[in-house]
Amino acid sequence: MFFLLNLVHREKVAKNFFNQKHIKGMLINLLGELPRERRGGNRVGPKNDETRNCIKRFIESITCTESHYCRSKTSVRVYLPCDLNFKKLFDHYLRRVPQPMHVKLSYFRKFVNANYNIAFGTPLTDCCSTCLRTKEQLKVATLDxxxxxxxxxxxxxxxxxxxxxxxxxxxxxxxxxxxxxxxxxxxxxxxxxxxxxxxxxxxxxxxxxxxxxxxxxxxxxxxxxxxxxxxxxxxxxxxxxxxxxxxxxxxxxxxxxxxxxxxxxxxxxxxxxxxxxxxxxxxxxxxxxxxxxxxxxxxxxxxxxxxxxxxxxxxxxxxxxxxxxxxxxxxxxxxxxxxxxxxxxxxxxxxxxxxxxxxxxxxxxxxxxxxxxxxKGDKSTINVLLSNHYGANWRSLPELNFYKEYLKTASASPEETVDSLENxxxxxxxxxxx
Known part of the structure; x- marks a missing residue:
């Protein structure tokens, strides 16, 4: 039984091969060449090239910074401000590009992760006074x-x-x-x-x-x-x-x-x-x-x-x-x-x-x-702290008016005794x- 089935299978394969070869020969004789195969292939990709280029231009227009804690100078990972996330970045993209270039958040996230090594930073907690003062002089920012x-x-x-x-x-x-x-x-x-x-x-x-x-x-x-x-x-x-x-x-x-x-x-x-x-x-x-x-x-x-x-x-x-x-x-x-x-x-x-x-x-x-x-107590150390971060002329900065008024009021005063029964x-x- 197995031998008989094997013969039938071989006969079908040979017949199909003959028919396929025969048809190709007829097409070449009639047309001079075989028709181009149009089935399958990537039909959607070329249509999205313009959208991908739009996302690429948007991402590359953003100013990123290197990590303060990079272990290697050759690291290519860059960081965006810590107050951003993918949703905010995506919303910003939708506001900047025309409607035909809009995509879903999942597509936007997948494209960025696949083509860029970008992360979102964390707030600085131990930045030195010199770095912070220089940074604040370049852009109006303030002390945390x-x-x-x-x-x-x-x-x-x-x-x-x-x-x-x-x-x-x-x-x-x-x-x-x-x-x-x-x-x-x-x-x-x-x-x-x-x-x-x-x-x-x-x-x-x-x-x-x-x-x-x-x-x-x-x-x-x-x-x-x-x-x-x-x-x-x-x-x-x-x-x-x-x-x-x-x-x-x-x-x-x-x-x-x-x-x-x-x-x-x-x-x-x-x-x-x-x-x-x-x-x-x-x-x-x-x-x-x-x-x-x-x-x-x-x-x-x-x-x-x-x-x-x-x-x-x-x-x-x-x-x-x-x-x-x-x-x-x-x-x-x-x-x-x-x-x-x-x-x-x-x-x-x-x-x-x-x-x-x-x-x-x-x-x-x-x-x-x-x-x-x-x-309660002397708060004059704030004056030293502000001078270290913003320079000796920090009082001229309008965004620091709160601290100027504070230092006018701050003075050494005895702490008030509170009638309490527990610490x-x-x-x-x-x-x-x-």
Whole structure:
């Protein structure tokens, strides 16, 4: 059987070969040559030559730089500014070329990666003063204050909602101020939170406001904050709000929304190679949160003085203030009763007044504090830093007006003593979760 099939196969091959050879001979006799084969081949490539040339001209028109950390002088890898990425580069290409030359992002990326050794750089962190000064003289750029850690720009964020709510500017409020304006103490934090509570649209069906914050004694967990919350509940809260719960999570734990907003802001800041003006930070924060500037949208009030005058010392309270993790404020007639619980699941304590004898919550009238009193210590080293980067005539540069005003205000001043019950880290970001 196998032998028979093999003979049949050979017969078909020979027949096909004969027919093919016979037909070719006839065509040559009739036409003088064989017709050109037009099947298959690259039919699309030639049509895209003009598009590829357009992309090539665009890429080669961009000014690239070599890496500051190249291990070999023969390296051909070049870098684009760190604030760019493929999407931004592609959008720039679409704006510069006519419509017929537009392509998809995937095609653009594939062509660039296949024909060019280009990457996106990272912000410089250790550039020497000489290089930076020369660079800044060639193009108007400025000093990255945050990376030099000379001036603190504080961001106290209040997040309204639940841990599952989407982070949007309408429910996130960033209270911003520099250390020139005010210290980051309990007066400033309490004033910012009071402004947030006064301007928040509470659901009329809700009777309880629940607040979450870290237990930093110098900012959140202190008698000044307690005095402000008691005053707001009694004098300024909507009538349907009758109770406040202030909860301090276990040390090391925090809520996701505030951490996420700080993470998004930090991610955007890392993409900026140079930051000099406060407005640059404002623009970054504004993408994720509603910003509220001190002295424009809100003011700082002296809650410390009023708390010392009206509120008892924590050692005289009817519960152990330091051990309490859950504070409950009740509005009752013309007074506010406070209950403190050391655990989150037990409600066994008693609610009593925290006011001194012959003192009441409505009698508190905190005065507005002037701005510009927040500087601690001598900041004259900034003058040396700016001189190293921009030269001795740095004061003539208009983009550095912020630092000129800062140095006028900066002076050595004793640090203010803060009534705190716990140690607090002087972080740049703080938050409250409602």
């Amino acid at each position: 204050v945050r990376q030099n850690h000379q001036i603190n720009y504080n961001n106290f964020t209040v997040v309204a909602g639940t841990s599952t709510d989407k982070l949007r500017p309408k429910n996130m409020f960033s209270y911003l101020w520099t250390e020139i304006d005010a210290r980051k103490d309990s007066n400033t934090i309490a004033s910012a939170l009071q402004h947030a509570l006064k301007n928040f649209d509470f659901d009329p069906s809700k009777e309880t406001v629940r607040l979450f914050a870290d237990g930093c004694g110098g900012q959140n967990k202190n008698t000044n904050m307690m005095a402000m919350l008691a005053y707001w509940l009694l004098e300024e809260s909507p009538k349907h709000i009758t109770q406040i719960e202030l909860i301090f999570p276990i040390v090391g734990h925090s809520f996701i929304p505030p951490d996420r907003i700080f993470g998004l802001i930090e991610k955007d800041i890392k993409k900026m190679p140079v930051i000099v003006e406060i407005s640059d930070y404002d623009d970054l924060i504004r993408k994720h949160s509603t910003i509220r500037k001190i002295g424009i949208d809100w003011d700082v009030f002296d809650w410390r003085t009023q708390a010392k005058r009206v509120i008892k010392l924590p050692s005289s309270w009817h519960f152990e203030f330091n051990k309490a993790k859950w504070f409950i404020f009740y509005r009752k007639d013309k007074n506010v009763l406070v209950e403190g619980e050391p655990n989150y699941c037990s409600d066994v304590g008693q609610a009593k007044s925290i006011c001194k004898k012959k003192c009441s919550i409505p009698s508190m009238a905190p005065e507005k504090l002037p701005l510009g009193k927040g500087i 607090c880290q002087n972080a740049e970001n703080d938050c409250f979760f409602i």
